[in-house]
Amino acid sequence: METLGTRLLSLPRHPTSKTVNNDHDDPVLSRINQCTNLNQLKQIHAQMLRTGLFFNPYSASKLFAASALSPFSSLDYARKVFDQIPKPNLYTWNTLIRVYASGPEPLQGILIFLRMVDESPYYPNKFTFPFVIKAAAEIVSVCVGQALHGMVIKASLGADVFISNSLIHLYLSCGDLDSAYRVFMMIGEKDVVSWNSLITGLAQKGCAEKALELFRRMDAESVKPNDVTMVGVLSACTKKLDLEFGRWVCSYIERNGISVNLTLSNAMLDMYAKCGSLEDAKRLFDMMEEKDIVTWTTMLDGYAKLGEYEAARRVLDIMPRQDIAAWNALISGYEQNGKPKEALAIYHELKLSKIAKPDEITLVSTLSACAQLGAMDIGRGIHAYVKEQGIQLNCHLTTSLIDMYSKCGDVNKALEVFYSVERRDVFVWSAMIAGLAMHGHGRAAIDLFSRMQEATMKPNSVTFTNVLCACSHAGLVKEGKTFLNQMEPVYGIPPEVQHYSCMVDILGRAGRFEEAVEFIEKMPIVPSDSVWGALLGACQIHGNVELAEKACSRLLELDPGNHGAYVLLSNVYAKTGKWDSVSRLRKHMRVTGLKKEQGCSTIEVNGVVHEFLAGDNRHPLSKEIYSKLDEIVARLKSVGYVPKKSHLLQLIEEDDLQEHALKLHSEKLAIAFGLLYMEAPQPIRIIKNLRVCGDCHSVAKLVSRLYNREIILRDRYRFHHFGGGHCSCKDYW
DNA sequence: ATAGGGTTAG
Numbered sequence: 001m002e003t004l005g006t007r008l009l010s011l012p013r014h015p016t017s018k019t020v021n022n023d024h025d026d027p028v029l030s031r032i033n034q035c036t037n038l039n040q041l042k043q044i045h046a047q048m049l050r051t052g053l054f055f056n057p058y059s060a061s062k063l064f065a066a067s068a069l070s071p072f073s074s075l076d077y078a079r080k081v082f083d084q085i086p087k088p089n090l091y092t093w094n095t096l097i098r099v100y101a102s103g104p105e106p107l108q109g110i111l112i113f114l115r116m117v118d119e120s121p122y123y124p125n126k127f128t129f130p131f132v133i134k135a136a137a138e139i140v141s142v143c144v145g146q147a148l149h150g151m152v153i154k155a156s157l158g159a160d161v162f163i164s165n166s167l168i169h170l171y172l173s174c175g176d177l178d179s180a181y182r183v184f185m186m187i188g189e190k191d192v193v194s195w196n197s198l199i200t201g202l203a204q205k206g207c208a209e210k211a212l213e214l215f216r217r218m219d220a221e222s223v224k225p226n227d228v229t230m231v232g233v234l235s236a237c238t239k240k241l242d243l244e245f246g247r248w249v250c251s252y253i254e255r256n257g258i259s260v261n262l263t264l265s266n267a268m269l270d271m272y273a274k275c276g277s278l279e280d281a282k283r284l285f286d287m288m289e290e291k292d293i294v295t296w297t298t299m300l301d302g303y304a305k306l307g308e309y310e311a312a313r314r315v316l317d318i319m320p321r322q323d324i325a326a327w328n329a330l331i332s333g334y335e336q337n338g339k340p341k342e343a344l345a346i347y348h349e350l351k352l353s354k355i356a357k358p359d360e361i362t363l364v365s366t367l368s369a370c371a372q373l374g375a376m377d378i379g380r381g382i383h384a385y386v387k388e389q390g391i392q393l394n395c396h397l398t399t400s401l402i403d404m405y406s407k408c409g410d411v412n413k414a415l416e417v418f419y420s421v422e423r424r425d426v427f428v429w430s431a432m433i434a435g436l437a438m439h440g441h442g443r444a445a446i447d448l449f450s451r452m453q454e455a456t457m458k459p460n461s462v463t464f465t466n467v468l469c470a471c472s473h474a475g476l477v478k479e480g481k482t483f484l485n486q487m488e489p490v491y492g493i494p495p496e497v498q499h500y501s502c503m504v505d506i507l508g509r510a511g512r513f514e515e516a517v518e519f520i521e522k523m524p525i526v527p528s529d530s531v532w533g534a535l536l537g538a539c540q541i542h543g544n545v546e547l548a549e550k551a552c553s554r555l556l557e558l559d560p561g562n563h564g565a566y567v568l569l570s571n572v573y574a575k576t577g578k579w580d581s582v583s584r585l586r587k588h589m590r591v592t593g594l595k596k597e598q599g600c601s602t603i604e605v606n607g608v609v610h611e612f613l614a615g616d617n618r619h620p621l622s623k624e625i626y627s628k629l630d631e632i633v634a635r636l637k638s639v640g641y642v643p644k645k646s647h648l649l650q651l652i653e654e655d656d657l658q659e660h661a662l663k664l665h666s667e668k669l670a671i672a673f674g675l676l677y678m679e680a681p682q683p684i685r686i687i688k689n690l691r692v693c694g695d696c697h698s699v700a701k702l703v704s705r706l707y708n709r710e711i712i713l714r715d716r717y718r719f720h721h722f723g724g725g726h727c728s729c730k731d732y733w
Numbered sequence: 734a735t736a737g738g739g740t741t742a743g
Contacts, residue, residue: 058734065735091735098737130737165738196739231740238741266741294742301742328743361743 101135109135133166142174172201200232208236243275273302304333324356340369367400374687376408406435409712442474468502508538601666615664683710
């Protein structure tokens with residue numbers, strides 16, 4: 001135990017320096033700077049305690065700085081050193097705040113700052129503020145930031161360019177663009193970092209155009225940009241997918257002799273890849289003498305996002321170290337390009353190989369793949385993994401879990417996740433509203449929207465799409481109108497085309513065609529294909545031939561390859577018995593080479609996803625499935641089921657052939673398969689890529705009664721819960 | 734008496 005006594009006893013061992021004037025004069029202090037590992041530093045620490053040198057605040061500050069800032073430092077050890085120092089000086093306090101601010105627990109930086117103000121004799125100085133403001137930026141606290149900004153002004157440090165630059169960074173990281181800009185304007189002598197802070201922050205916050213504008217102004221005011229500036233500018237180009245300007249920036253860098261370090265090369269590489277020029281990316285990649293893990297991952301991601309999966313895979317296989325980001329790039333490449341099965345295969349490979357540990361991003365991508373596929377067993381497995389690993393649910397992960405459970409058909413489980421978390425951002429709320437909406441719980445979705453406001457969470461444009469979608473699925477016309485009308489005046493969110501589409505859908509489903517048409521004519525933006533699609537969909541439900549033809553032709557003007565439009569129109573003709581028109585349409589489709597998108601149903605049994613196409617024999621158990629289907633149809637007919645032939649797109653003359661074609665619809669195969677191979681109380685969950693047809697809908701209702709089985713069917717637009725002969729959509733879809 | 738702000742991939 002070191003005591004005051006030891007210190008005094010040891011003092012005579014430093015006869016030449018009663019006060020230390022220069023680090024080089026003192027052999028111990030100069031040794032601190034020569035340490036190359038923690039053990040050496042600990043030996044000096046021990047010696048300083050023995051000799052008492054440690055109790056000189058200046059000497060202690062030197063030791064502490066080395067323990068906190070040197071390349072071999074450890075925060076744990078640094079903190080122990082700090083706690084031993086009886087009277088840390090201002091430099092020591094500042095250094096501790098600094099290391100916390102850029103470490104894993106920035107909040108500690110703020111708390112240390114408060115302790116310093118409270119218990120030390122020092123006032124924060126011009127060095128303190130940049131560190132503590134950095135901590136506030138890291139925890140994204142605009143309140144703490146504003147309080148610090150106030151202290152800066154009170155301390156008459158408002159003119160310090162270092163502090164101002166930190167404040168710009170802080171305000172931008174909290175999304176307060178106006179304040180950031182105000183601070184920027186107040187700086188008398190802006191330096192290159194002032195510009196960089198603003199440009200980089202704007203680029204990161206999705207204001208790419210503003211960032212580029214600022215870069216032009218910087219040029220005009222002849223402030224010389226540096227490499228960091230160019231990284232920010234390239235990042236803005238990347239966000240805008242502006243290859244042309246990106247190329248110009250690369251040549252600007254060359255022309256102006258800006259030093260190209262690894263970070264800047266990586267930013268250029270990312271710009272080329274994300275803006276779609278794999279050739280440029282590949283050329284740069286091959287030319288780069290120094291590559292780090294970011295270089296490899298950027299290249300991999302570029303290939304994966306542009307669908308060059310083999311090339312992406314090759315990069316993964318040859319890169320020096322496969323960290324989790326590399327795997328994530330491949331998984332999300334598949335998942336975002338609508339290849340969820342491939343995404344899951346990579347995830348499984350990752351788990352088996354144990355090369356890297358899945359992180360939140362891996363899980364978010366994989367859950368999204370599960371949601372696309374309706375693979376709930378696998379999704380549940382991931383949820384279990386999250387719990388097993390003690391991973392805290394952040395808002396991203398919460399949103400993904402809610403989305404996965406909703407889209408896999410278990411909205412109650414989604415609600416359970418929703419209620420289990422403490423933190424809910426606008427995405428979490430919106431996902432839950434969407435989940436309720438797609439399951440037809442329109443009222444519950446709207447109630448949740450009210451609760452969201454009670455929680456003072458500001459809705460965004462997506463929230464409103466989901467709320468309007470809820471109104472549509474539940475047939476809530478009046479409510480839908482109210483929400484749409486409130487968007488701009490009450491919430492400051494101008495309605496976009498998807499909101500108008502939802503409103504047309506709401507009016508159309510309710511059969512209020514005149515109103516719907518008038519609404520389209522009066523809407524303040526040009527109606528898109530989705531608006532006409534919504535009208536056409538409503539015409540199908542109500543069998544409105546005249547309007548269907550009009551909507552279809554408008555839709556085809558905007559999107560000539562939309563085969564769904566033909567299917568819907570054909571359905572309207574069939575529903576109203578206009579078989580010659582059906583025939584004409586068929587012929588037209590044949591001539592123009594338009595094919596109906598193939599219907600496909602998937603069902604997951606024990607973690608394996610089985611896929612069925614209409615009339616398909618690919619399944620190894622195909623024979624059993626078809627005989628089960630025969631049995632089902634026979635049993636249904638015995639209680640009076642008559643196949644609804646109007647739901648055929650093909651024009652088949654003979655009656656039994658028509659019936660046969662209907663029987664082969666993929667969702668019926670999946671139902672038969674589910675009845676055969678899924679244990680009784682568990683519901684049969686099916687995902688269909690297109691809208692479910694009326695005949696399959698009736699069959700599912702009857703099966704749910706006669707076989708006493710719950711069937712949950714997700715089609716392209718919503719969920720159908722069949723039970724006891726009824727469907728949750730109340731035959732309104 | 735020591736020092737500070739802005740940087741790329743998922």
